[in-house]
Amino acid sequence: MVSQMVDSFVVLFIAFKIGNGWSWQLVLAIAVVNYLYKFTMAILLTPLIYFLESKMDNYLGKEQAFKMKREAMGLANE
Secondary structure, three states: OHHHHHHHHHHHHHHHHHOOOOOHHHHHHHHHHHHHHHHHHHHHHHHHHHHHHHHHHHHHOHHHHHHHHHHHOOOOOO
16 A cells, blocks of 8 residues: 555655646645545455456466466566
8 A cells, every 4th residue: 555655645746746836735635535546446456356366276277377477477487
């Protein structure tokens, strides 16, 4: 959740307060709504992601799924 906070506040501050001269109130309001949306989506989608991962593991088999995940992370040769 820290990355969402940094993105919502720091990036918006740099892009719109410094870059466009928006008021503090407007930047803060947008940042709060942005953060709440990202936080809510992360909470709602996490169970779905774990569910889909378990389905993928069952379909491919644990060993093949593990191998594919390591390859995707660039760790295939380690």
